[in-house]
Amino acid sequence: MKTSSRSSANGGGEENPAAQLSAPPEKSPHGMPTRTRLLFYFAAWLIVLLPFLFWWNTWFGRRLSDQQITQYLADDKRPRHIQHALVQIGERIGRHDAAAARWYPQLVRLASHPVEEVRNTDAWLMGQDTGGAGFHEALLRMLQDPSPMVQGNAALSLVRFGDGSGREQIVALLHPAHIFAPNAGRVLDTARVGTAIRQGGIVAKLQLAGAAWANSPNDESTAEIRSPIGGRVHSISAPTGASVPAGAEIATVDPGDEQVWEALRALYLIGRAEDLPAIRPYERESRDLPDRVRQQALLADQAIRSRASAPE
Secondary structure, three states, X not given: OHHHHHHHHHHOOOOOHHHHHOOOOOEOOOOOEHHHHHHHHHHHHHHHHHHHHHHHHHXXXXXXXXXXXXXXXXXXXXXHHHHHHHHHHHHHHHOOOHHHHHHHHHHHHHOOOOOHHHHHHHHHHHOOOOOOOOHHHHHHHHOOOXXXXXXXXXXXXXXXXXXXXXXXXXXXXXXXXXXXXXXXEEEEEEOOOOOEEOOOOXXXXXXXXXXXXXXXXXXXXXXXXXXXXXXXXXXXXXXXXXXXXXXXXXXXXXXXXXXXXXXXXXXXXXXXXXXXXXXXXHHOOOOOOOHHHHHHHHHHHHXXXXXHHOOO
């Protein structure tokens, strides 16, 4: 009887309640608790999903409906939405979609938008259709824009209208950008010479100082000095640790290859003899200069000299 009872308790079909309460959590075949495994998979899914959602919401290639384009153009709180809509309109113009003209009044309005990137994209876009009502006049006004890049894009677009009013702004696209300290201070850090930099990229960090700077370090603040153009850092005039006065040159940035190429294409059509000194540095063979840029410089030089020597 005792043997039978012991056998029933330990090896029979009845389960021990105490053993059931102390049983470990259910584990997956890999030895990880199921709940932990699910949390791990969820976290991994978020790691993949969140960057995708960010990319999806900022990628200008994502197709927008007509209604979305109209909404995005009016979304002044989200400049990237406006840029997205402008790029989509540009694609429609490129396909000769006459329906794109419904948004042309908005393009003229955006020529005075407070965000530089919006004006820059807008100036490029208005050059895609020389029949756009108000485009020519808006581009002429944009030659006086505070941003040299907006001025340059407006000038390039005007060439499509057969208008060389922005020739000086186009020549300026071939010159390096000289970057100056906005205030007196001490250089905390700089980009390296030869580093590629995008428009708006940080060239240097400056520790600014007010009138009480020397006596009160707590009055110090930091400013980021950014490049007005995309290109490559040509030189650094103020090394890290140097103290500089307001207006001192910090760095120079050479213009990017695409900017130079577009400027040379325009000068092929409207350039004058006085523009040749700005063009000729790009005619030299260089390991850092793409061959198509050099060839375009040679073509622009030849076209300008032909026009200069042609009888009136």
